[in-house]
Amino acid sequence: MTPTLWLSGLRYHLRHRWQLVLAVVGIALGVAVVVAVDLANESARRAFALSMESIAGQATHQIVGSPLGIDEALYARLRSEGLHPSAPVVEGFAESRGRTFRLLGLDPFAEPPFRPHLSFRSRSEIDLNRLLTEPGTVVISRSNLRELELGSGDSLELDIGGRPAVVKIAGTMDSDDRMERQALDGMLVADIATAQELLDMVGRLSHIDLILEPAEVEPIRTRLPSGIHLQRAENRTRVMEQMTRAFSVNLTALSLLALLVGLFLIYNTMTFSVVQRRPLLGNLRALGASRREIFWLIAGEALFLGAVGTAIGIGVGIALAQGLLGLVTRTINDLYFVLNVTALTVTPTALAKAVLLGLGATLAAAVAPALEATRTPPRLITTRSREEIRYRTVAPRAAAIGGVAMATGGLLLLYPSQALAPGFIALFLIILGFALGVPWITGNIVALAERLGRRRLATPERLALRGVRASLSRTAVAIAALAVAVSVSVGMAVMVESFRQTVHQWLQFTLQADIYVSPGSAVSARRSPPLLPEVISRVRQTSGVADLSTYRGLEVGSEFGPIQLQALHLNQQSRTGYRFRSGEPKRIWPAFEEGAVLVSEPFAHRSQVVPGDRLNLDTASGARTFPIAGIFYDYESDRGTVVMARAVYEQWFADQTVSGLGVYLEPGADVEQTMERLQSRVSDLQGVRIRSNRDIREASLAIFDRTFTITEILRLLAVAVAFTGVFSALMALQLEKAREFAILRAIGMTPGELWRLVTLQTGVMGLIAGLLALPLGLLLAAILIEVINRRAFGWTLWLQLPPEALIQGVLLAVAAALLAGLYPAHRLASSPPATALQEE
Structure with missing residues (x-):
């Protein structure tokens, strides 16, 4: 290509800086959302991997036993x-x-081959004599010590299972290694004997x-007693990663929708640049x-815009990821397992993926405008009406395709x-x-509205409708971008x-008891520490x-x-x-009492089991097989x-411990008063959480709302990308129709009438986008509920059609279009008509 062509393109974009800025902003927003979600997911995954590595270390296998643990005599025998x-x-x-801290009890003398980062390196400052001989001593990471504002030798109060x-x-x-330093975060290390005492696991x-x-x-496997198993060390990590895989995939897919909306903006920008330069081309x-x-002039310009937008998007995405990281971590803690993530992990792979997505999306959106610029014969390329x-x-x-x-x-x-990929495709x-x-x-739609309103509508209304249809090559793209964003x-x-x-x-219908009693630790739901027998006895004897x-x-x-x-x-x-x-209650409950088990719907989905199948479980006396009597609805965990x-x-x-109680009250007993009596009777024995049926419902729904906070943020970002696209399209129309509007002003249209005309046009675009978004949005909801959600998590959801969500969707589209049209309307109404006519 000759320098003259490049200079012509450069001069065009310098004369239309706002269009250049909007295109870059649209690309940057789309890329930023993808980068932010990708980095937040990768940081959480990396933090989990480091946490697991800090525990497993160099171990290839682990000997595991019943939930109560392994008798330490086995370790002594194997060593001997x-x-x-x-x-x-x-x-x-x-x-x-x-x-929440992970408490790890280790034997310092057996550790060197397994966990080098916990082997008291030179940068560690540990009084090993105190750790081994003084009860109740622990070591902590230097960064955690600073956060807690403590010093070596100070005391730290802990809550362990309510005790x-x-x-x-x-x-x-x-x-000295950053990754190892991150792995130490949120960890307390103690001698084996100290950890056994603290965790009530003596022996x-x-x-x-x-x-x-x-x-x-x-x-080795043949030397182990019944109920004790040998497994590969990575099995635990793999299972835990599988828990969050569907959650991460869903977030990634939602972020790609924002980039998809950005495609419309890129296409609109490049199309308008081609149309506006038709005489020059x-x-x-x-x-x-x-x-x-x-072709290469248009494609090269798109590549340049994509490169700038992608670079900005990566920077914005990294900043946004820091905020999303907290939301992702909190959701994982609420739903899956304890995870401490304090550092954002920015990997070359994530950045390369962002560059490929940003540049690839830009070039894909620019192909059609570039081909359009090459197809039209020179003698017709200056005729705008022919293009419409x-x-x-x-x-x-296009509709047929x-x-x-x-x-x-x-x-x-x-x-x-059951794969997620076909569903997302x-x-x-x-x-x-x-x-x-x-x-x-x-x-x-516009043609029908024109026919129906031919005698009822005033001139500005008819001109507004006609303007949308007369510039369909650009208004339709803006409407499509807004409709897709609002439909999402x-x-x-x-x-x-x-x-x-x-x-x-x-x-x-699940929470039937009036009051629930559980250990006071917030991690009790994950680790299920037991209630003391004395606590259970006092609860049973409480009045009411x-x-x-x-x-x-x-x-x-x-x-499995x-x-x-x-x-x-x-x-x-x-x-x-x-x-x-699945299953009939009249048959299920007798079979349940006789030894059959019930499985939740997500478990049946993941394991592909049905009533009548048999489930092998590792018990204290070895592997046992239990028949499956029924499948019940459950939304506590997708695991x-x-x-x-x-x-x-x-x-x-061989375990008689109890992790929680459901308390049923006598008729007429007051819930609040009974809760106070229970608290006063057991508080001196163990820290417990005593909550009413209503309190648990409210707390559960609060966790649910926290879980979907990140979804709300991504929805808003997608609408922001679409808003940018509508604003870009309206500014393009304002430039293109400057002469037309100037003629209307010259023949008597007032600035107020022109403002009304432009506002009506933007409102019509927003209304059409909102109405089109409703059927697509409902279709997307059905797919998310019946296909994506079912394949990812295995839950059965009952479709609800909240009228407020549908009304808000239409209002959102109209409001976005009207807001995007404020500046173009003001600029058109305030520009002297003579200036526009002279420029033409």
């Missing part, structure tokens, strides 16, 4: 038999000053770490510029698969297909409200208490990996709280749950 290297580990959680404990800091851990170990050669695995073609040179005629001719064909794309998406949804095909049909639909907002709102109402109804149901929650091994098991003693009222997807009768659990797991 020459099993080296091996290291005992005691693991649990503790809370202090609103923060208070005080430890002394015997030193700090640190490392027991959480697991034993081993470093084995492949040939050593089976001989026609002259260049007539003077000898080839089609190839014109051609566009209206092409619109039906869009119909094919939507039908293809529908067929993909019908394909029997179908979702994007449906959105793109709908967008291709917007120009044809818009033209027909409507679809997500309907899905979230359906989810919320489903959870609300489930809580209503009629009956109790008991709960024991723990993690056990199975053929570690699973959540709940051992329940249920009275008749408790049983009414279960709703079954899934297995429920077993309390008597059956005690028989096979």
Whole structure:
């Protein structure tokens, strides 16, 4: 290409700086959302991996036992038999000053081969003598010590499963390696004996770490007693990562929708730049510029805009990711497991992905305008009306292609698969297909409105409608961008409200007890520390208490990996709280008492089991098989749950501990007064959480709302991208129609009437976008509920159609269009008509 062509393009963009800025902003916003979600997910994943590595270290295998742990005598026997290297580990959680710490009990003399970063390196300052000989001493990371504003030798108060404990800091851990330093964050390390006392695990170990050669695995496995298992160390990490995979994929897909909306803006910008330069391009073609040179001129400009927008988007995305990281971490803590993420991890892979997405999306959106600039013969390229005629001719064909794309998406949804990728591909095909049909639909809607209002509408209204249809090549693109963004907002709102109402109804019939008692630690739901027997006895004897149901929650091994098991003693009222997807209650409950288990809907979905199948569980006396009696609806965890009768659990797991109580009151007993009596009776024994049925419902819905906060943010960002696109389109129309509006002013139209005309035109565009967004939004909601959500999490949701969400969608589209049209309307109404006519 000649320098003359490049200079012509540069001069055009310098003369239209606002258009250049809007294009860059649109690209930057789209890229920023993708980068932010990607970095937040990757940082959480990396923090989890570091946390797991800090525990597993160099271990290749682990010896694990029942939920109560392993008798430490086994470790002594294996060591005496020459099993080296091996290291005992005691693991649990503790809370202090609103923060959750992982408490790790280790043997310093067995550690060097396993966890070098915990082997008291030179940067660590640890009084090893105190740690080994003085009870209640721990070491902590240097950064955590600064955060807690403590010094070495100071005391730290802990809450461990509702039991208070005080430890002394015997030193700090640190490392020169940034990753190792991050792994130490949120960790308390103690001697084995100290950790056993703090976690009430005297004489027991959480697991034993081993470093084995492949040939050593089976001989070791055969030496283990019944109920003790040998597993690969990475199994635990893999299972935990699988828990959050669907959550991360859904966030990534939602962020890509923002980039998809940005595509419309890029396409609109490049199309308008081609249309506005038609006379110049026609002259260049007539003077000898080839089609190839014109194509690469437009494509090169798009690549430049994409590069600038992507660079800015990456910077904004990194800043945005820091805020999203807290939301992602909080959601993982609420739903899955304890995770401390304080540092944002920016990887070259994430940045490379952002560059490819930003540049790829820009070039993809610029191909059609670049081809358009090369196709028209030079003698016709200066005729604007011919382009609009051609566009209206092409619109039906584009709508037909869009119909094919939507039908293809529908067929993909019908394909029997549990994979998420086909569902998301179908979702994007449906959105793109709908967008291709917007120009044809818009033209027909406006034509119908013109016919119906021919005698009723005043001149400004008729001109507003005609202006939308006369410039369909650009108004339709802006309408499509806004419609897609608002449809995503409507679809997500309907899905979230359906989810919320489903959870609300489930809580209503599941929480049958009047009061619930559990250990006071906020991590009790994850680790299920036991209630003291004396606490249970005093609760039972409290005035106003009629009956109790008991709960024991723990993690056990199975053929599907570690699973959540709940051992329940249920009275008749408790049983009414279960709703079954498969199986008849009259047959389920007798089978349940005889030894069958119940599985939640997410567990059945993930494990592909049905009533009548058998489930293998690792019990204290070895592997046992339990028949599955029924599948119940459950929305507590997408990981899934297995429920077993309390008597059956005690028989096979030799565990009589209780993690929580459901308290049923006598008729007429006051809930609040009974809660106060319970608190006064047991507070001297153990810190417990005593909550009413209503309190748990409210707390559960609060967690639900926190979980979807990040979704709301991404919805708003998608609408922001669309708003930029509408503003860009309206500014383009203002420039293009400057002469037309100047003539209207010259023949008598007042500034107020012109303002009204432009405002009506933008309002019509917003109204059409809002009306088109409703059916697409409802379709997206149905796909999210019936396909994406079901495949990702296994939940059955009941579709709700909140009228306020639909009305808000239309109002959002109209408001966005009207706001975007304020500046163009002001500029047109305040510009002297003579100036516009002279410029033309």
